[in-house]
Amino acid sequence: MDFVSIRVITRDVPRLVAFYEDVTGTPARWATPDFAELVTPSCTLAVASERTLGLFAEGCARPADNHSAILEFRVADTDAEHRRLADLGRTVVQEPTTMPWGNRSLLLRDPDGNLVNLFTPVTAEALSRLAR
Numbered sequence: 012m013d014f015v016s017i018r019v020i021t022r023d024v025p026r027l028v029a030f031y032e033d034v035t036g037t038p039a040r041w042a043t044p045d046f047a048e049l050v051t052p053s054c055t056l057a058v059a060s061e062r063t064l065g066l067f068a069e070g071c072a073r074p075a076d077n078h079s080a081i082l083e084f085r086v087a088d089t090d091a092e093h094r095r096l097a098d099l100g101r102t103v104v105q106e107p108t109t110m111p112w113g114n115r116s117l118l119l120r121d122p123d124g125n126l127v128n129l130f131t132p133v134t135a136e137a138l139s140r141l142a143r
Contacts, residue, residue, distance in 0.1 A: 016055035113137025
């Protein structure tokens, strides 16, 4: 089994896609006005309209109601991303901080309130996990 994507349900697909295009620098691939994907080398972030939920099970998810998941992106330099995103007016929840497990993390909120972590492994132990 391969873990290949995360799908975020929203009421405003263009707004959320624009946020993630700014954050990741990755252009979205639009399949329909209700569905777009940002494809990175390691995973895909899908953004879909709440209208798509009817294709699964009506009411199975609620847009802008996430209180448990954090979308995480490994970046080359957390502090440089912080400076770049500050110029774009993004909401910062936590300034760059080195976590006990060795990642330097910047925590943001997307326009729907989902937490987004941009992190860089900075300790020898954190860097060694990348080699696995």
